[in-house]
Amino acid sequence: MAEQKNTAAFDVLDQALVLDPGYAEAWNRRATLNFTTGAWGKSLADIEQTLAREPRHWGALMGLAMILERTGRKDKALETYLRVLAVYPALKSAQDAAGRLSEELVGPAI
Incomplete structure (x- = not known):
């Protein structure tokens, strides 16, 4: 690869x-x-096969979130990024994506 x-x-x-x-x-x-x-x-x-075998596979969850986001399903993408962070809280790319989507969907934090 x-x-x-x-x-x-x-x-x-x-x-x-x-x-x-x-x-x-x-x-x-x-x-x-x-x-x-x-x-x-x-x-x-x-990804579905990966998660069926290892539900906490953060790499597969990240891939799922990116596809969801790129296909316009931003609410589901945000949910999935949050699932990534539940498994791997320090993952900067998931933190950034969740913050960006949260602000986009909900608005900026006060």
Whole structure:
């Protein structure tokens, strides 16, 4: 994935999932690869599989929140960023996104 050899990366991840369909991180990596290649529907399906195996997977939750935000479902995105922060309170990108969306949806704090 780091070398952007997407076809090879998909092949490796697909084989990993054939060998161990319960391996949450393989689902998450494939979700990330699908996200980066613009296949958001496939990414969502893989995120769903990741979260079914590991509901507190903050990386999968971040991916879900970003897709929700980019597709205009900002209220659901905010809820999901807050779920990320419940798992990983120090994650700056989730803090920033939650703050930005909260201000956008609710208005600035007084």
